[in-house]
Amino acid sequence: MHQLQRAAESYPSPTMNLRGYDDVDSLPESLRGWAKTNPNEGLHEFQTEELHVAVVPTDTGQGQAFVVFDVAGIEAASSEDWWLLLLITGVVGTLGALGFGLGVLVMRRAVAPVAQLARVVADIDLDQRSGADHKRIESSRFGDDEVGVLAAAIEKTLDRISEFVERERNFTAAASHELRTPITVITGAIELLEQSDLSADDVRALDRVRRATLDMRTTIEMFLSLARETDDGLYSEHFLVKPMVCRAIDQQRHLLNGKSVYVDVDDLAGPEVDGHPQAFFIAVSNLVRNAFEHALDGQGPITITIKERELLVANQVSSCADGRYGAAEPLSSDGYGLGLGIVQRLCERNGWSFSLNVDDARVAACLSW
Template sequence: MSKPSGIYRKLVKVFVLQMLFISAITVLGVYIAATIVEKVMIKAALEGEAIHYWNLLKKDPNHPTPNTDNLMGYIAKQGDYSQIPDTLKSVPLGFRRISFDGRQPIIYVEEKHGDRLFLVFDEQSVGKLSFYFGVVPLSLALMVIYVSAWLAYRWSKNSLSPLVSLAQTVRDFDVRRDQPDALKLEGYNQLALNDEARILADSLQEFTQRLKRQLERERAFTRDVSHELRTPLAVIRGSLELLEKQAQEPLQQRVINRMQSTSDDMLSLIETLLLLAREENHAAEENVLVNELATALLEQVTQTHHLTQHDVSLQLKADFSLVVKAPRQVLNIVLGNLIQNACNYTLKGSVTVHIQADAVEVCDTGLGMSEAEIIVAQQAFERLPKTQEKQGYGLGLDIVKRLCDRYQWQLSIQSQPQQGTCVKVRFAQAQIGASQHL
């Protein structure tokens, strides 16, 4: 059984709070009404009975005290309490409730001209009347309110059920796994549904169709770019290889090497951008030994960077033999960009690649960055103007961040100006194939 959705929980919460509020107000109203009846109305009635009896007694000194089913009167003339029950003798003047003959009647005591009048009012019969004419109608009214609120809740739930079902359909749709056509919205376009559900379904259906067309255009674009950009680069690289064989002067050789390095960087950048442009991950995953990959990357960077001129050393520190299940090309791009960035921003010192149990950390002793510069460095086409070496395209750290987000790797950067930078990529546990101490 599926759990109730958020909006259903909110409806239940509102319904329960509404019932509690109505019940609390009703109980408070009954209590206030009972207090008013006892403290005001009954007191006023007993005071009126006392005044009426004093008037009758004035006309007839032998007039009997009140004696009815609900009201009993006693009088002590000139201090003679012989006819007064013992329980009432000590009751002071005023209005109060006491225990009398096993009940809790209301007693009103008044004194005039040396005579003391005791009026005992037993509201038991009145209480029965109040129950039948007060509590019962009130209970029926509460039942009507409760039933009406419950019907309103059921009606609201039925009215919102198409929206909740539509939300569940969208929630179950995974844009990274499912095709746009997998989002089935035809059932929500029926005329029997409310206008909001139909409007949302129509809007979502139009959006998915636009998304489908956009994905088709993007796939066509990546196919065309893959061919159109690689072909001229292949021609350039082939021509550079011929020139390299014919180059005789050291200056020509250095120029050709820089052109080859630049074309290699451009080809790698094109492959990376094409990989990021694809919504689906077409790259096959394999168990990649990060230690071997890092060693190859360090050798490659040593050949393409003039590190000895700046007294920069590359070091590999491996505490574990780490195997990560991921596309080799993706790991190559991530680690390669981090190592190249570290070399570009280190004019003197060292660049260390530290392989840990579940992460790879690239640390340098270079220029470092402030917190504001770290934010800028992660944005596309942004570079920090601190190096005099090859300037690149300002995409390295942005590409690393996007790839880490795609594969759910955790990227963290720690840096201090003039003290160097450490960038760590922590891999998801589910992707770590093996990690052993060396």
């Protein structure tokens, strides 16, 4: 239609391969009847005859002239172009799909050794590592490329971990015997001395030795509990909380000698806990010890509240103690008995939680289970 417009504008000398007609009788027979109706100037399309006709005025002003454009050949060429474009699109799409599939295949083949190495590492049990596991992880099985380098690094790391676990087992087994034996001997000696006729000064000295021995036993049990890789089935015991608290208070009460401080124990629920009783007692004893050591004369009471899911140990703080308790890192082990950081580790090891809240009036340690 655009070509026909250009031809009509150049009439009576059309520059394209079109035919111009000055009168109606010279038009093709299929257009004569239409032309006699005196059509409006402009472009007209006849789809049945596949003709486009432009009606233009003549220079003499007499009648109308007609420019006829046969579009049958052009439409046929356009149809052929469409099929050609469709063919090109199909070829390009097929090549794109083949390229994508080939890329995925190459990527999978490249990643396959890494995935195999990951599965092998995931299946290795460090506690029961065998010779077959060592052969499966050998770097020589993965070539000299980047995967082989990674396999070699993992192989060395696993060897170091296995050696460390073995050393840890040997140490805890030896320490459990070698450290407990002298404590047992000292405890037996203390019991024998208690049966002797001692002076008042000797009795006080013996009490200090007994307390130091008890503290040493607790410390050994705590560190062995933290260092031991397995629990040996001791973490499934069922025990009451209040007897643990009362025992810790009795053991640490000597720290309140000479202080006018009252200890208030409030058992609100009488809870029971499933877990490691020795680890729980160590944590409770450390919290009680810290509270007793930092309690000031005449500033009390120290409140120990036992709830269904938590134990709260709180004592008041004076201005001279604010600097110690109000540090930026309250879980630091400096100056807090065996260390609140160790209590934190015990709780993490046994699935409990520990928090320390400090304000202007008091310090409150909370142990939750």
